[in-house]
Amino acid sequence: MIRYWLEYIPFITVATVVRLLPRGAAMSLGRKLGYLGRYLQPGRVKIADDNLRQAFPEMPQNERAQMVKRVFSDLGVGFVEMLRLDLYNGRDDLEKLFTFEGAQHLPDALALNRGCILLTGHVGSWEAGNFVFPTLGFPIAVVAKPMRNPLVDRYFRRMRQSYGAYMIDSRKGARKIFKALQQNHVVGILMDQHIKKKEAVSVPFFGRPAHTTPIIAQIAMKYHVPIVPVFAYRNPDDTYLIKAFKPILLEDALTEENIIANTAKLTQCIEEGIMHDVSQWFWVHRRWK
Numbered sequence: 001m002i003r004y005w006l007e008y009i010p011f012i013t014v015a016t017v018v019r020l021l022p023r024g025a026a027m028s029l030g031r032k033l034g035y036l037g038r039y040l041q042p043g044r045v046k047i048a049d050d051n052l053r054q055a056f057p058e059m060p061q062n063e064r065a066q067m068v069k070r071v072f073s074d075l076g077v078g079f080v081e082m083l084r085l086d087l088y089n090g091r092d093d094l095e096k097l098f099t100f101e102g103a104q105h106l107p108d109a110l111a112l113n114r115g116c117i118l119l120t121g122h123v124g125s126w127e128a129g130n131f132v133f134p135t136l137g138f139p140i141a142v143v144a145k146p147m148r149n150p151l152v153d154r155y156f157r158r159m160r161q162s163y164g165a166y167m168i169d170s171r172k173g174a175r176k177i178f179k180a181l182q183q184n185h186v187v188g189i190l191m192d193q194h195i196k197k198k199e200a201v202s203v204p205f206f207g208r209p210a211h212t213t214p215i216i217a218q219i220a221m222k223y224h225v226p227i228v229p230v231f232a233y234r235n236p237d238d239t240y241l242i243k244a245f246k247p248i249l250l251e252d253a254l255t256e257e258n259i260i261a262n263t264a265k266l267t268q269c270i271e272e273g274i275m276h277d278v279s280q281w282f283w284v285h286r287r288w289k
Contacts, residue, residue, distance in 0.1 A: 034076020115181030121192030
C-alpha cells in the first residue's frame with residue numbers, strides 16, 4: 001500500500017543517517033529525538049504523566065515532569081539502538097559494552113533440559129538480548145507481535161535475527177514456543193503490555209489491576225519450564241548492565257486460581273525490574289485500561 005511506503009521512506013532515511021554515525025554521536029542524536037518526541041506526541045506525554053502519577057502518587061509534580069523527560073530521552077536512545085542492532089562487533093562489543101549480574105542462572109536453568117523462558121519487559125535496552133544471548137552461545141527465540149507496517153516490520157525482523165535469534169509471532173506461535181522449549185532453547189517473552197480482557201487475567205501491577213497474559217504461567221506450570229527474569233539496563237555512559245535472577249519453577253497444580261496467583265508473581269518480578277530504574281520503562285503505553 002502507498003501508505004506503508006509513505007511511512008517507510010522517512011523511517012529508512014532516519015535509519016540510514018543513524019547507521020552512518022559513530023555510536024556515540026548516534027546515541028546523542030537518539031536523546032535529541034526523544035526530546036523532540038515530547039513536543040510531537042503530547043498525547044503520549046499525558047499518558048506517561050498519568051501512569052507515573054497513579055503508580056507513584058507520592059511523587060511531586062516537578063519530579064514527575066523530570067521523570068517524563070528522562071522517559072522520552074531513553075525512548076529516543078532505544079529507537080537508535082534498534083536501528084543499529086546489527087552493528088555490534090561480536091565478542092569485542094559484548095566484553096566492552098556489557099556487564100552481567102547473575103550470569104550463571106541461565107545455564108543453571110537450561111541444565112534441566114526443559115528449555116527456559118526469559119521473562120522481561122520493555123525496560124532499558126530490551127532488544128539487546130537479540131545480540132547478547134546468541135553471542136554467548138544460547139539459541140534464543142523471541143516472541144513478538146509484528147508491526148503494522150510490513151516494510152518497517154521486515155527491517156526490524158532483520159535486525160533482531162542478525163546474530164542468530166529467531167522470531168515467533170505472538171498471535172499464533174504457541175506450537176513454535178513448545179518446539180523451541182523441547183529443543184532446550186531459550187524463549188524471550190515480554191510480559192508487560194495490556195492484553196485483551198478475554199485473553200487475560202487481572203493481576204496487580206503498581207497497585208492497579210492490569211490485564212495480563214496468563215500464557216507464561218500456564219506453559220511453565222504444565223511443562224515445568226524454568227523462568228529466568230532478565231533485564232538489560234542502560235548505564236549513564238551508554239554501556240549496559242544485564243541482570244539475571246534465580247530460575248523460578250512454578251510447580252503448582254494447573255488450576256485457574258494457581259494460574260492467576262503465578263501470573264501475579266511473575267508480574268511482581270517485572271515491577272521489581274522496573275524499580276531498578278523507573279525512567280527506563282515504557283511509561284507511554286496504556287498498560288491499564
